[in-house]
Amino acid sequence: MSAWTVIRDEPGGRDKNKRWIAEDAASDRDQHWLWKYRQATGDGSEAALTDCAEVFTSRLAAAINLPAAECRFAILDGDLGLISRNVTPHGFNLNTGTSYLPEVEGYQRGPSAGSDAGGGRMRLDEGYTLDSMERVLEHVKALPGVGELSGFAVFTGYLVLDALVGNGDRHPGNWAILERQSDGARFLAPTYDHGSALGAGLTEGNRRDKDPMAFARRGRANPFSPRKQLLVDLALEAVGRSGADFWVARIAALDEASIRETLEAPQGRLSEVAYTFVEQVILENQRRLCHGDVGKD
Structure with a gap:
């Protein structure tokens, strides 16, 4: 993941560290993936399982043929998280x-x-x-x-x-x-x-x-x-x-x-x-x- 190119940061929402990345900076945006770190639990004491929730839900959606963003587990610079594929097609x-x-x-x-x-x-x-x-x-x-x-x-x-x-x-x-x-x-x-x-x-x-x-x-x-x-x-x-x-x-x-x-x-x-x-x-x-x-x- 660390070898991928950062396309841009994603502002807004609760997670201030989201960013769009891609294997190839010249690729179309439907080949861009949104990187998300694991968030913290409500009391801030532990890492929340936000990555697991996103990946598991993505897989369950695929199992019932429901359109959903494809999500994968990922590690960026040693930090656990996930990547979620852009859902906006070209055009x-x-x-x-x-x-x-x-x-x-x-x-x-x-x-x-x-x-x-x-x-x-x-x-x-x-x-x-x-x-x-x-x-x-x-x-x-x-x-x-x-x-x-x-x-x-x-x-x-x-x-x-x-x-x-x-x-x-x-x-x-x-x-x-x-x-x-x-x-x-x-x-x-x-x-x-x-x-x-x-x-x-x-x-x-x-x-x-x-x-x-x-x-x-x-x-x-x-x-x-x-x-x-x-x-x-x-x-x-x-x-x-x-x-x-x-x-x-x-x-x-x-x-x-x-x-x-x-x-x-x-x-x-x-x-x-x-x-x-x-x-x-x-x-x-x-x-x-x-x-x-x-x-x-």
């Missing part, structure tokens, strides 16, 4: 949901919570609902090669993935629309930025003491209105609205062996305690999605 512009939601009646962007004024998580938006998402994605399609799906059907897949891995950070900056420069056609960009999934910010002691099944059942879609919706509830409601129940069928088709394959990591990245916790969270959320455990938590 497209990418804009996050924060550019489109203000066009929807009833949506009001609130101040960022838990971050400085420069960016970060947006948890106080009003009117950020499935209704508003349907309106934003009304004329948005799936990317070529994904199938004849609506943008909302693909977004439903993102919510199903969030429920599987316990990603409660699907704020309007964590999804995007690609606009083709030639004709302005809009396509839903692959999902990206899953560093908050799978209890990545927990300390090792937290994982040892917590019941992973109970932890999974408390997973909430915090950015969405109304507040405190369960991730599984939101995902299954989106499935019902879009008719995209094939995402749940694909989740159901994952056996324990294939899930374990997605959790492979280089030595030293993941303790046995963390591995067991992550696996049990995924298996419990898989069960809940496939058995329709709505509102039972």
